[in-house]
Amino acid sequence: MNRFPTNFPVMPAAHPFRSAWFAPNRHLQTVWGWLFRSNARLPLRMEQWPMPDGDQVELHRLDGVPGRPRLLVLHGLEGGPHSHYVHGLLQLAHARGWGGNLLVFRSCGGTLNDTRRFYHSGETGDLAAVIERLIDEAPVSPIGLIGVSLGGNVLLKYLGERDTDIRPALGAAATISVPYDLARGADAVSQGFARIYQRHFLHSLTRKVSAKLERYPDLCDSRALASARTLRDFDDVVTAPVHGFSSAADYYARSSSMQFLRNVRLPTLLLNARDDPFLPATVLDEVRSIAADNPMLEVEFPPSGGHAGFVAGRLPWRPSYYAEQRVIAFLAATLDGEDRSPVLARHEVGMQ
Numbered sequence: 001m002n003r004f005p006t007n008f009p010v011m012p013a014a015h016p017f018r019s020a021w022f023a024p025n026r027h028l029q030t031v032w033g034w035l036f037r038s039n040a041r042l043p044l045r046m047e048q049w050p051m052p053d054g055d056q057v058e059l060h061r062l063d064g065v066p067g068r069p070r071l072l073v074l075h076g077l078e079g080g081p082h083s084h085y086v087h088g089l090l091q092l093a094h095a096r097g098w099g100g101n102l103l104v105f106r107s108c109g110g111t112l113n114d115t116r117r118f119y120h121s122g123e124t125g126d127l128a129a130v131i132e133r134l135i136d137e138a139p140v141s142p143i144g145l146i147g148v149s150l151g152g153n154v155l156l157k158y159l160g161e162r163d164t165d166i167r168p169a170l171g172a173a174a175t176i177s178v179p180y181d182l183a184r185g186a187d188a189v190s191q192g193f194a195r196i197y198q199r200h201f202l203h204s205l206t207r208k209v210s211a212k213l214e215r216y217p218d219l220c221d222s223r224a225l226a227s228a229r230t231l232r233d234f235d236d237v238v239t240a241p242v243h244g245f246s247s248a249a250d251y252y253a254r255s256s257s258m259q260f261l262r263n264v265r266l267p268t269l270l271l272n273a274r275d276d277p278f279l280p281a282t283v284l285d286e287v288r289s290i291a292a293d294n295p296m297l298e299v300e301f302p303p304s305g306g307h308a309g310f311v312a313g314r315l316p317w318r319p320s321y322y323a324e325q326r327v328i329a330f331l332a333a334t335l336d337g338e339d340r341s342p343v344l345a346r347h348e349v350g351m352q
Contacts, residue, residue, distance in 0.1 A: 016302060017302040017305055017310055017322045017323075017326075018304075018312060019304040019305065019311065019312065020311050020312050020313050020314075020316075020319055021314075022316040023311040023319075025275075025306075026275040026276065026277050026304065026305075026307075026309075027193060027277060027306065028309075028311075029273070029304065029305055029306025029311055030197075030277060030306035030307045030309045031309075032311045033084040033085065033308075033309065033311075033321075034084070037084040038084075039087040040088065040090070040091040042062055042087065042100075043062065043063070044060045044061065044062055044081075044090070045060070045061050046058055046060050046061070046081075046109075046110075047061060049129075049130065049133065051126055051129055052125070053115060054114070054115065055106060055114050055115040055117075056113070057103060057104060057105070057109075057113075057126050057130070058104035058109035059101055059102065059130065060081050060086075060104065061099075061100070061101050061102075062090050062094055062101070063099055064093070064094070064097055064098045064099030064100065065097040066138075066141075067140065067141055068096070068097045068099065069096075069098045069099070069142045069171065069331070069332075069335035070098060070099035070101065070134065070138070070144070071089065071090065071098055071100045071101065071144050071331070072131070072134065072143055072144070072145050072146070073089055073090065073100070073101065073103070073146050073147075073148070073151070074105075074127065074145075074148065074151025074152070074154055074155055075102065075103075075104070075105070075108070075149075075150075075151050076149030076150045076151055076308065077150040077201055078108065078201055078204045078205065079108065079149070079151070080102075080104050080105075080108040080109060081102060081104060081109070085148055085176070085308055085324060086102050086148075088321050088324040089146060089324050089327070089328065090102070092324055092325065092328045096328075096332070096336070098144075098335075101130075101134065103126065103130050105118075105119035105126070105151075106118055106119045106126070107119060107208050112208065112211055112212055112215075116212075116216050117243055118208070118209075118212075118238075118239075118243075120239050120243055120251070121150050121157075121179070121251075121255045121257075122153070122154070122157055122251070122254060122255025123154065123243070124154055124157055124158040124161060127155070127158050128158065131143070131167065131170070132167075135167055135169045139169060141169070142169055142171035142335045143169055143170050144171055144174070144331035145170065145172070145174070145266075146173070146175070146176070146327055146331070147173070147174075147176070147178070148176045148308055149176070149177050149178065149179065149308055152175030152176060152178035152257070153178050153180070153182070153255070153256070153257040154257075155173060155175060156178060156180075156257035156261060156264065157255065157260050159173060159260070159265070159266055159268065160260025160262070160263040161263075162265075163263045163265055166265055171267075171331065171334045171335045172269075172330065172333070172334040172335065173264075173266050173267070173268040173269070173331075174269040174271065174326075174327035174330050174331060175268070176272075176308055176310075176323045176327060177271075177272055177273070177279075177308040177323075178257060179256075179278055179279050180256060180261075180283055180284075180286075180287050181252075181279070181283045182251070182252035182255055182256045183249065183252040183253070184279065184280055184283055185278055185279050185283075186232045186235070186248070186252065187232075188277065188278055188280055189201075189231060189277070189278055190230045190231070194278065197277070197278070197307075198231055201231060202228065202230075202231065205238075206225060206226075206228065206234070210222075210225070219238075220237050220238050220242065224237045225237050232248050233248075235248035235251055235252075236248040239251055258283070258286065258290065261290045261297065262293065262294055264294060264296050264297060266296060267298070267334055268296055268297055268298070269298045269300065269326070269327060269330040270287065270297060270298065270299050270300065270301075271300045271310075271323055271327065272287075272305075273301070273302055273303070273304055273305030273306055273309070273310065274302065274303050274304075275305065276305070276307045277306065279307075284301045287301075288301065300326070305322075305323070308323065309323075310323035310324075310326075
């Protein structure tokens with residue numbers, strides 16, 4: 001049984017998010033980090049961990065003070081060690097003396113993985129295996145979990161699947177910009193300006209699949225792959241058949257994290273912007289309704305912020321990144337027993 005009480009207090013942010021004047025709309029919020037942010041220099045090391053099926057995953061690791069909390073970060077679609085939010089989160093953890101770990105999903109590291117399968121929004125087996133090994137390494141050091149976008153969907157599904165069977169070493173969780181309903185999310189990025197994000201993801205995904213077809217020629221229909229114009233097309237051609245789903249619709253229905261929220265039994269922050277171009281705001285209304293019946297869930301859905309953006313601050317050359325500061329502060333409330341508000345120590349603000 002989880003050691004946390006069922007009357008986990010819901011505490012709103014002391015300083016609600018406000019978009020920076022220099023990133024005033026959802027698309028600038030979304031692309032700001034890609035265009036203007038440089039990654040922090042951190043003493044990271046890479047390890048390859050074997051998985052039960054004979055494949056392996058990369059972990060990028062940051063040592064912390066012995067006995068202090070540790071962070072495990074799950075990145076978004078086609079993210080990885082290069083993702084700006086990963087470095088921001090690990091930098092904030094490092095400033096606190098925490099250890100840090102990034103789980104790199106299969107095929108998102110330096111090389112393609114060995115098996116036929118890749119990764120997807122509903123695959124929780126690798127996460128489960130990594131958590132068990134992290135606990136075995138240091139049983140007395142609590143772990144905070146953070147999932148961004150696709151990684152947030154994976155994290156919430158993992159927590160919901162386990163219900164009360166959550167290891168005591170897991171202290172709290174937080175998610176940023178989760179696509180709680182994969183079908184409606186796929187439709188959202190197929191419309192308007194958001195199609196530019198879809199093209200970016202499709203280019204990266206199809207390049208990987210084309211490379212893997214050299215090793216596994218029967219992996220998928222190469223002509224159908226070349227004809228894929230949307231993420232839903234790609235999921236119909238690759239994600240679904242490769243990972244045991246009958247179709248993209250079946251994959252979306254079985255993997256969307258919204259259906260698992262009622263069973264989450266770990267203190268968890270859900271942070272999404274209502275103007276996220278990857279998800280209709282109506283989905284967040286449904287998530288809020290579900291979360292109202294689960295005291296383990298703290299919901300924060302500000303009107304702006306884009307997708308994994310949340311760029312704040314007064315000076316364009318010294319922005320702050322609210323989502324990262326907020327989730328670290330939330331985790332610290334449980335892992336370190338601190339105030340849950342996003343007011344951080346002076347040396348942490350504006351570091352990224």
